[in-house]
Amino acid sequence: MNIRIAALTGAAVTAVLILLPLAVRDRLPEPLAVHWGPGSVPDGSAPLAVFVTTLLGTWALMWLFALAAVARGAARPGAGPGRAAAGPGRVRALGGWALLAGGGLLALGVAVSTVLANLDAASWTDARLPAWAPLAVAVVPLAAMAAAAWLGRGGAERAPEGEPPSLELRPGQRAVxxxxxxNPWLLAATCAAAAALAVAGVLHLTGIASGAPLDALVPVLTVVLIAGLFTxxxxxxxxxxxxxxxxxxxxxxxxxxxxxxxxxxxxxxxxxxxxxxxxxxxxxxxxxxxxxxxxxxxxxxxxxxxxxxxxxxxxxxxxxxxxxxxxxxxx
CATH class of the missing domain: 2.30.29.30 (Pleckstrin-homology domain (PH domain)/Phosphotyrosine-binding domain (PTB))
Structure with a gap:
């Protein structure tokens, strides 16, 4: 039953992503505004077919991962109807529902806000993003993921079979x-980000390279560096x-x-x-x-x-x- 609900939910999102832009394609400029700068002013465009195909492909990957996680979680032995799968199965199922809810709302938010921004615009440069768009593509999907994971937690159920491991401590004995x-790969990515930041700093200070590409790269490298240091x-x-x-x-x-x-x-x-x-x-x-x-x-x-x-x-x-x-x- 859970698999059927996940499949139907994904199919409904897919239908909206296809039908919505097709229903109003005569009122949309070609190409569409698909990327936005400060003040909700468009700074990037793409043909309607490319926009729809890219969005569908991204959503399809999230949907398939969610279906696989829900299916594997439900297939865990002993996880019957109404019971939360324990251990890895429980984690997989929760992750699948969270991805389905958050990913679906993210895809819908991008589709709806993009279509409305471009609706009846003379050209893509005249499109204007609705004020609620950032909320629709960021806050709402994250809230949906949290709600889906919380509602799918189920009752407290011990994951391991049998007694958990233990040992005997003598009276007064202290143990540590x-x-x-x-993770060597994350460490390598962290070192690479640190080296790239150093190179970017030298290029900027010496005047060899500067401008928008370098300015856009530095924040990304900084995030990778900080995240890598902590993870x-x-x-x-x-x-x-x-x-x-x-x-x-x-x-x-x-x-x-x-x-x-x-x-x-x-x-x-x-x-x-x-x-x-x-x-x-x-x-x-x-x-x-x-x-x-x-x-x-x-x-x-x-x-x-x-x-x-x-x-x-x-x-x-x-x-x-x-x-x-x-x-x-x-x-």
């Missing part, structure tokens, strides 16, 4: 577990104070989780294809910090949410967390 993980590596530390997850080579910022908030922990195999890629994926209550596929430490909150982080030796870390949680509940 630390593990690091890094190329992570360190997880488990102590009697709780769990601390530090990001980047300096271990900052730090995400701290007190033992009072933790119900249990376990190791689990997760891969980027299951959670939507690398980096911080998902939403609060069902997020995965994915730096490399394979062993992940999954933490279940007492409120029912989960946080997973890809890290080496996750089983030992989960065992210590469970032992400390049990020790705290007895004290």
């Amino acid at each position: 577990w630390v593990s690091r993980v890094g 190329s590596s992570a360190r997880v530390r488990v102590t009697a104070d709780g769990v601390a997850i530090g990001f980047g080579p300096l271990g900052w910022p730090v995400r701290r989780i007190s033992l009072a908030k933790i119900d249990s922990a376990w190791p689990e195999q997760r891969y980027p294809s299951q959670v939507g890629g690398w980096g911080v994926r998902g939403l609060p209550g069902g997020a995965t910090i994915m730096l490399r596929g394979g062993d992940c430490l999954v933490i279940r909150y007492r409120t029912g949410g989960e946080l997973a982080v890809s890290v080496d030796d996750a089983g030992r870390g989960a065992a210590l967390i469970n032992a400390l949680v049990a020790e705290r509940s007895v004290a």
